[in-house]
Structures are given as structure tokens and as C-alpha cells.
Amino acid sequence: MDAKLKSLVLENSNDIVKMWLEEVQNNKNKEYTSTISDELFESTNREFVNVIFSSIENQGLSSELDDFSERLINLGWPLSYLTDGMQVFRRVTIDFILSQSDKVDSEYLSRVMQKVDAWVGPIINRLVNEYSGSWEHIVSLQRVALQELSAPLIPVMENITVMPLIGTIDTERAKLIMENLLDGVIKHHADVVLIDITGVPVVDTMVAHHIIQAAEAVRLIGSTCILVGIRPEIAQTIVNLGIDLTKFPTKSSLRKGFQSALELTNRKIVATEEKDESIEKLIDSLDGE
Amino acid sequence: MDFQSCVNIKKEWDIVGARQLGRDIAKKIGFGTVDQARIATAISELARNIYLYAGSGKVCFEAIDDMNHKGLSIIAVDEGPGIEELSQVMEDGFSTSGGLGAGLPGVKRLMDEFDIVSEQGKGTEIKVVKWLR
Ligand SMILES: Nc1ncnc2c1ncn2[C@@H]1O[C@H](COP(=O)(O)OP(=O)(O)O)[C@@H](O)[C@H]1O
Ligand SMILES: [Mg+2]
Numbered sequence: 001m002d003a004k005l006k007s008l009v010l011e012n013s014n015d016i017v018k019m020w021l022e023e024v025q026n027n028k029n030k031e032y033t034s035t036i037s038d039e040l041f042e043s044t045n046r047e048f049v050n051v052i053f054s055s056i057e058n059q060g061l062s063s064e065l066d067d068f069s070e071r072l073i074n075l076g077w078p079l080s081y082l083t084d085g086m087q088v089f090r091r092v093t094i095d096f097i098l099s100q101s102d103k104v105d106s107e108y109l110s111r112v113m114q115k116v117d118a119w120v121g122p123i124i125n126r127l128v129n130e131y132s133g134s135w136e137h138i139v140s141l142q143r144v145a146l147q148e149l150s151a152p153l154i155p156v157m158e159n160i161t162v163m164p165l166i167g168t169i170d171t172e173r174a175k176l177i178m179e180n181l182l183d184g185v186i187k188h189h190a191d192v193v194l195i196d197i198t199g200v201p202v203v204d205t206m207v208a209h210h211i212i213q214a215a216e217a218v219r220l221i222g223s224t225c226i227l228v229g230i231r232p233e234i235a236q237t238i239v240n241l242g243i244d245l246t247k248f249p250t251k252s253s254l255r256k257g258f259q260s261a262l263e264l265t266n267r268k269i270v271a272t273e274e275k276d277e278s279i280e281k282l283i284d285s286l287d288g289e
Numbered sequence: 290m291d292f293q294s295c296v297n298i299k300k301e302w303d304i305v306g307a308r309q310l311g312r313d314i315a316k317k318i319g320f321g322t323v324d325q326a327r328i329a330t331a332i333s334e335l336a337r338n339i340y341l342y343a344g345s346g347k348v349c350f351e352a353i354d355d356m357n358h359k360g361l362s363i364i365a366v367d368e369g370p371g372i373e374e375l376s377q378v379m380e381d382g383f384s385t386s387g388g389l390g391a392g393l394p395g396v397k398r399l400m401d402e403f404d405i406v407s408e409q410g411k412g413t414e415i416k417v418v419k420w421l422r
Binding site for chain 1: 322327330388
């Protein structure tokens with residue numbers, strides 16, 4: 001009977017495709033396809049149903065299926081388009097088979113459903129796996145990308161290093177900050193490290209705690225840590241929270257922090273007279289941009 | 290009161306979600322940058338406590354718009370272990386986790402009103418309000 005069911009479905013694929021297309025076309029109103037052009041939607045539907053049929057015909061999963069889902073993933077179509085489509089296919093096919101059978105008892109019905117599920121199930125699994133695999137891949141790539149820009153250390157000049165922090169600090173990032181800071185201080189022989197928090201949106205007690213610990217660790221290996229880029233509203237919330245930052249140096253801006261760093265390393269910026277003019281010219285030309 | 294929205298706290302990044310929603314609502318109500326920062330920080334403390342000590346819970350926001358005053362009310366609710374030493378917890382520097390212990394007393398100073406109900410084994414509910422001046 002199994003072979004009979006299969007040939008029944010394959011021989012009448014035109015009717016089934018027609019029923020399927022009608023139903024799926026109605027799904028066009030759903031939010032996810034509203035931005036897709038009618039032509040693209042229709043041609044994709046046709047391709048989809050062909051892929052389903054060829055999977056059934058070849059007794060298994062075709063490479064066409066993988067190609068098709070990969071393309072949809074790249075186009076950004078939602079997984080629900082595929083799973084909805086498969087559900088409609090299941091329903092339509094069962095309806096069709098039953099309409100072609102003269103005697104329908106419960107045993108027959110359950111065999112039909114089993115057979116159709118055996119066709120549909122593996123295809124759904126494959127599609128879901130392809131999709132979730134690609135999401136996991138993207139998430140892990142983004143995690144790596146985020147880690148790379150998590151806690152950069154910039155040796156701006158001999159013995160002075162800057163760590164600009166941008167974005168939210170979670171526990172994982174706080175650990176990275178500590179590690180990079182200590183590694184960097186040793187590697188670059190930094191006497192002074194400036195931690196710039198201009199780009200940190202919220203400084204709560206957890207973030208403050210980590211910064212204090214990092215500064216303390218830097219002090220223990222014999223360097224000085226200056227906290228810079230404290231925006232006025234952040235300064236106020238830190239005071240409200242009752243966090244004591246008096247133990248280590250803070251400066252409102254990176255520029256002021258850098259000046260302190262120069263003083264701490266017994267240096268200062270001097271303008272060399274002959275070059276005054278050319279520097280002014282340079283600044284003028286920059287201003288003009 | 291014209292809307293109420295909640296953010297479930299289950300993962301560490303949910304703290305960021307709660308903070309962002311709270312800041313957006315505060316901005317709409319008309320709070321300035323300093324108060325927005327205070328509100329975002331208070332949310333951060335409450336949400337992190339839920340994440341750390343209760344495991345899960347939620348933070349809800351409600352804009353207050355009465356005849357004579359506007360403001361933002363925030364409620365942090367969890368069904369965690371509750372807080373044993375309520376009075377100690379409100380003193381600066383008390384922490385069971387090696388933290389700064391400035392969270393709850395800090396939140397009280399950041400906001401205008403602060404109510405805490407905590408029952409051991411049942412959970413904790415903290416309600417805070419910031420008035421628009
Ligand atoms: N929602 C909560 N459920 C259970 N215990 C809590 C909760 N919030 C705070 N606590 C307890 O109160 C203590 C103080 O909290 P807090 O002032 O935020 O400081 P910290 O988080 O740095 O320890 C915590 O160490 C914890 O024991
Ligand atoms: Mg806390």
C-alpha cells in the first residue's frame with residue numbers, strides 16, 4: 001500500500017501543488033512576507049513545492065533541499081515560512097489521498113497519516129537544522145567579533161597605555177578587561193594606564209567594582225591607573241550610589257588624563273618654536289575640513 | 290497611569306534589556322540625562338540582584354501621570370529566597386556575594402521613593418518611584 005500511496009501522490013502532483021499554492025498564497029498576508037514582491041513569493045513557492053516533491057520521489061533528502069534552504073537563509077526569509085509551508089503540504093496531501101479513497105476506516109486513516117508524516121518529518125527536521133545551524137554560527141561569530149573589540153589596549157607612547165571601553169560591561173567582558181589590562185601593562189612596560197569609560201552607558205556597582213579591582217591589580221604590579229571619561233551624569237550616579245573612587249586618580253577627559261600621565265612619567269608637551277607655524281597651518285587645514 | 294510593561298530577567302543580558310526599556314520610558318516622560326542615568330542605574334542594580342540572588346524574576350515599569358505630578362514607578366519582583374537581614378542590607382557595604390554592597394542603599398538614594406517587601410523562602414518585591422521635577 002505504501003508504494004501505492006506514493007505513486008498516487010506523485011501522479012497527481014499537479015492537483016496537490018495547486019491546492020498547496022492556493023493555501024500558501026493566502027499566507028502572503030502574514031507579516032513576514034509583506035515586504036516580499038508577489039513575483040518572488042510565487043516563484044519561491046513553486047520552487048519550494050518542487051523541492052518537496054523531489055525529496056519524496058528520491059526517497060530522501062536531496063541536495064536541492066539544502067540549496068533551497070541555504071538561499072532562503074541568505075535572503076533572510078523566516079523559518080516559519082518553511083514550517084508553515086510544510087504543515088500546509090501535510091494537510092493538503094492527506095486531504096487529497098482521502099478524497100481519492102473509497103473506503104476510509106480509522107486504520108486506513110492512521111496509515112495515511114503515518115506515511116505522509118514519514119515524508120514530511122525529515123524535511124522539516126532538515127530545514128530547522130539548517131536554519132538553527134546558521135543562527136548558531138552567526139551568534140558564535142558575533143561573540144568572537146565582540147570579544148575582539150571588548151577591551152583593546154593602545155600603547156599611545158612609551159610607558160603610557162590607553163584602554164577605551166565602549167558599550168555594556170557584563171561579567172564576561174569584565175574578566176577580559178582585567179586580563180588584557182594586566183597582560184598589556186606588562187607587555188608594553190606601561191607606567192600609566194588610562195581607562196576611558198566615555199562609551200560605557202551605565203556604571204552600576206558591578207561595573208564600578210570591576211574597575212576598582214582592575215585599578216587595584218594594576219597598582220599591585222607597580223603601575224598607576226587613571227580613570228577618565230567620566231561624564232557628568234555618571235559622576236552624579238556614582239556619588240549617589242556611594243561608591244568611593246577617591247583611592248585612585250580620576251579625570252573628566254582623556255586629554256586631562258593624558259596630561260597627568262605625562263607628569264607622572266616626568267614629561268610634558270613643548271612646542272618647538274620653528275615648527276610653530278607649520279603646526280598652526282596643519283591645524284588650520286584640519287579645521288577647514 | 291497609562292501603561293505598564295515588564296521585562297523578564299533570566300539571563301545576564303536581560304538586565305540590559307530592562308535598562309534600555311526603562312531609559313526609553315523615562316525619556317518619554319521627560320526626564321533629563323542625569324535622572325535617566327540614575328533610573329537606568331537603579332534598574333541595573335535591581336535587575337542584577339534578581340539575576341544573581343533569585344535566579345529569575347521581572348522588572349515592570351509604569352508611567353505615573355496624575356493631576357499634579359508625573360513620574361516613573363519601577364517594580365522588581367522575584368520568587369527567590371528572600372532577604373534575611375533586611376535592615377543590614379540597607380546599610381552600605383553589606384553583601385553576601387563579595388560585591389560592593391552599595392546596590393540597595395544606592396538605589397534608595399538614586400530614587401525618590403523606596404519600598405521593599407521580602408519574605409524568606411517566598412521572594413522579594415521592591416518598588417521605587419522617581420518624580421519628575
Ligand atoms: N532579590 C534578592 N533576593 C535575595 N537576596 C537579595 C536580593 N537582592 C539583594 N539581596 C541580598 O542583599 C545583599 C545586598 O544587595 P546589594 O545592596 O545589591 O549589594 P550586592 O549585590 O553588591 O551584594 C546581597 O548580597 C544579597 O544577599
Ligand atoms: Mg546588588
